[in-house]
Amino acid sequence: MDRYGPTPAYTPEGGWEMGEPDKLVKTHCCFCGVQCGIQLKVKENKVIGFEPWEEFPVNEGKLCPKGVKRYMQNEHPDRLKAPLMRSESGFREADWDEALSKTVSEIQRVQQTYGKDAVAFLGGASMTNEKAYLNGKFARVALGTRNIDYNGRLCMVSAGAANKMAFGIDRSANPWEDIPKAKVLILAGTNVAECFPILTDYIWRARDNGAKIIVIDPRITPIARTADLYLPVRPGRDSALAHGILHVMIERGWIDETFIAEHTNGFDEVRELVKEYTPEHTEKLTGVPAKNIIAAAELWGTAETSMLLHARGIEHHTKGVENVLSYINLVLATGRIGKPGSGYGTITGQGNGQGGREHGQRCNQLPGGRDINNPEHRNHIADFWGINEPDLPGEGLTACEIIDAIEEGKIKALVSISFNPLVSIPDSARTRAALEKLEHFTTIDFFLSETARHADVVLAGSLQEEDEGTVTTGEGRCVRLRNSVSPAGNARLDWHIIQDLAQRLGAADHFNFENAGEIFSELTRASAGGPIDYSGMSYERIENEMGVFWPCPAPEHPGTPRLFEGGQFAHPDGRAKFHAFPYRPPDEDVDAEYPIFFTSGRVVSQYLSGTQTRRIGALVDQYPEPLCEIHPRLAERLGIGEGDRVRVSTRRGDIEVPAQIVKSIRPDTVFIPYHWPGKKAANRITNRALDPISKIPEFKVCACKVERAQ
Numbered sequence: 001m002d003r004y005g006p007t008p009a010y011t012p013e014g015g016w017e018m019g020e021p022d023k024l025v026k027t028h029c030c031f032c033g034v035q036c037g038i039q040l041k042v043k044e045n046k047v048i049g050f051e052p053w054e055e056f057p058v059n060e061g062k063l064c065p066k067g068v069k070r071y072m073q074n075e076h077p078d079r080l081k082a083p084l085m086r087s088e089s090g091f092r093e094a095d096w097d098e099a100l101s102k103t104v105s106e107i108q109r110v111q112q113t114y115g116k117d118a119v120a121f122l123g124g125a126s127m128t129n130e131k132a133y134l135n136g137k138f139a140r141v142a143l144g145t146r147n148i149d150y151n152g153r154l155c156m157v158s159a160g161a162a163n164k165m166a167f168g169i170d171r172s173a174n175p176w177e178d179i180p181k182a183k184v185l186i187l188a189g190t191n192v193a194e195c196f197p198i199l200t201d202y203i204w205r206a207r208d209n210g211a212k213i214i215v216i217d218p219r220i221t222p223i224a225r226t227a228d229l230y231l232p233v234r235p236g237r238d239s240a241l242a243h244g245i246l247h248v249m250i251e252r253g254w255i256d257e258t259f260i261a262e263h264t265n266g267f268d269e270v271r272e273l274v275k276e277y278t279p280e281h282t283e284k285l286t287g288v289p290a291k292n293i294i295a296a297a298e299l300w301g302t303a304e305t306s307m308l309l310h311a312r313g314i315e316h317h318t319k320g321v322e323n324v325l326s327y328i329n330l331v332l333a334t335g336r337i338g339k340p341g342s343g344y345g346t347i348t349g350q351g352n353g354q355g356g357r358e359h360g361q362r363c364n365q366l367p368g369g370r371d372i373n374n375p376e377h378r379n380h381i382a383d384f385w386g387i388n389e390p391d392l393p394g395e396g397l398t399a400c401e402i403i404d405a406i407e408e409g410k411i412k413a414l415v416s417i418s419f420n421p422l423v424s425i426p427d428s429a430r431t432r433a434a435l436e437k438l439e440h441f442t443t444i445d446f447f448l449s450e451t452a453r454h455a456d457v458v459l460a461g462s463l464q465e466e467d468e469g470t471v472t473t474g475e476g477r478c479v480r481l482r483n484s485v486s487p488a489g490n491a492r493l494d495w496h497i498i499q500d501l502a503q504r505l506g507a508a509d510h511f512n513f514e515n516a517g518e519i520f521s522e523l524t525r526a527s528a529g530g531p532i533d534y535s536g537m538s539y540e541r542i543e544n545e546m547g548v549f550w551p552c553p554a555p556e557h558p559g560t561p562r563l564f565e566g567g568q569f570a571h572p573d574g575r576a577k578f579h580a581f582p583y584r585p586p587d588e589d590v591d592a593e594y595p596i597f598f599t600s601g602r603v604v605s606q607y608l609s610g611t612q613t614r615r616i617g618a619l620v621d622q623y624p625e626p627l628c629e630i631h632p633r634l635a636e637r638l639g640i641g642e643g644d645r646v647r648v649s650t651r652r653g654d655i656e657v658p659a660q661i662v663k664s665i666r667p668d669t670v671f672i673p674y675h676w677p678g679k680k681a682a683n684r685i686t687n688r689a690l691d692p693i694s695k696i697p698e699f700k701v702c703a704c705k706v707e708r709a710q
């Protein structure tokens with residue numbers, strides 16, 4: 001308590017006993033894309049606790065360590081309760097009219113001086129579908145800028161791009177309830193137990209049903225400890241390993257030639273590509289013993305039913321899309337997709353990682369998952385919004401590119417919401433330099449994040465429990481968030497703030513929503529006929545049915561929990577596509593100067609950039625500060641003992657943290673979680689090199705040196 005400041009999460013004044021709640025609100029946990037059902041206990045407009053929501057089918061009342069503490073953020077003393085404006089001595093409180101007027105006048109000044117695209121907008125993927133839709137419309141119709149993107153660019157975009165390339169649509173293929181029906185699971189680069197915790201229960205149920213579990217990861221993550229086969233891949237070699245497994249499957253005849261011929265394109269190129277990835281060659285590339293590559297191929301190739309699940313471990317790379325496509329090749333080669341217990345799932349990181357990328361807040365996308373470069377799609381949305389197609393901006397820069405363009409002086413003003421790039425984007429010194437160059441920066445947030453401290457105007461927005469709307473879970477199920485309490489103090493609902501800005505910018509005709517339900521209604525109509533079709537959904541249906549899976553193109557349509565049944569894929573010819581990308585090394589590989597791999601990730605008690613979870617004392621207690629995981633052999637060689645402070649340096653900077661000596665990491669690799677700011681930020685040293693397709697940074701591998709700090 002002394003160390004982390006006043007966190008009433010421990011014990012509020014007067015103790016915990018606050019009597020019977022006024023109401024129980026059925027809603028969802030905000031801390032990952034499982035979106036577990038939870039009932040918040042509300043008394044006198046405060047969230048005072050929770051009850052399990054056992055009827056919600058995904059988690060049946062279960063919650064992880066973050067879920068049981070999520071209610072504690074509501075009454076935090078750091079909560080922003082009024083707009084702030086920068087003054088010579090720091091921030092001062094302002095009234096809404098002054099703060100909004102300042103923002104609007106600065107946007108207008110910058111756009112008149114430098115052009116519309118000199119203002120950028122950055123959104124978040126933990127917000128509701130309604131806000132994701134509103135952000136896209138606000139940027140394109142009210143700001144008229146092409147430079148809008150979101151923090152899902154740091155999260156799901158490699159998976160999303162690969163899904164579209166392989167299947168023609170961007171969504172997990174199966175509902176989670178298919179997982180326990182699988183007889184073999186591959187978990188590739190997914191620390192499920194810490195990052196998507198409740199899904200662990202589904203994997204354990206599969207194991208109880210006799211499933212074999214293959215885990216591919218440079219670290220023995222908690223789920224790997226119960227795996228039947230663990231493949232400790234060398235960081236940055238994931239696609240080589242997938243090619244090696246497929247090589248063996250083809251050689252031994254463990255593929256479905258009939259399915260491949262009838263339902264896919266491109267296999268011949270892949271067959272040719274993987275010829276050179278013999279088990280021995282693959283072992284040299286990946287560090288995984290040849291016999292285990294063969295064992296994985298046999299388990300996967302001969303399975304009766306199977307599912308592939310993957311996450312950032314294979315996606316956070318300069319070849320993230322190629323990695324995902326290489327693993328999807330393993331699925332398509334068996335023909336086991338679109339069936340109960342057989343298919344594919346991509347684990348989302350953020351609370352609305354799926355829905356946040358569907359409704360138009362990406363630089364290349366319009367509502368309904370439409371393509372901003374497709375003339376038909378552009379005309380459709382321009383018509384729907386009542387603007388001329390030439391006035392609809394084209395494709396803009398991605399999130400990291402926006403930060404770079406600010407640093408280069410091409411973008412002069414930024415409006416952001418629920419995005420903390422100073423902690424979450426690699427090479428934080430560069431991000432800080434960019435923020436300091438802005439002529440104007442307005443941010444909407446509920447806590448003063450590290451990034452918000454660089455703003456000129458901070459607009460006090462809303463916590464998840466203060467608003468209502470929908471989110472779409474990692475399995476493609478759209479669920480309903482209920483309002484539990486009203487915004488604290490003089491804070492406002494996020495969508496009110498965006499709409500107010502739009503109206504002041506002269507776009508009142510396009511922004512006159514009375515409530516979140518009206519935004520959802522417009523979102524569903526905008527999506528009609530698009531690849532991501534929500535037009536058959538309503539709040540009432542979503543509540544009554546405990547969520548609805550898209551596509552759902554009509555009110556009488558049941559929704560689509562399982563995609564690709566009957567081998568029908570979403571490409572125009574109905575076929576899935578294999579992709580043949582040769583393995584290529586990471587952007588920055590180890591060398592004599594920087595001989596150790598560095599990788600980053602999460603811990604179970606923290607969420608994303610930590611803005612919320614670093615303020616919940618009971619979560620801070622579980623993992624108070626970043627530690628550097630290091631194998632005993634490497635530690636011994638470097639003269640490092642448990643708890644010693646170590647300096648980890650890369651070409652971008654260094655970080656000093658205590659060592660945690662563990663056998664659960666490769667001896668050539670060290671790991672530091674990324675949830676902390678400033679001198680504790682792992683992203684001080686990570687590599688901002690981008691995947692050429694998804695534009696995701698290479699968080700998961702770069703070259704470092706490690707030494708004992710003096």
Ligand code: SF4
Binds near residue numbers: 033059064068198
């Ligand atoms: S698994 Fe995710 S949604 Fe469920 S309680 Fe944990 S953090 Fe919340």
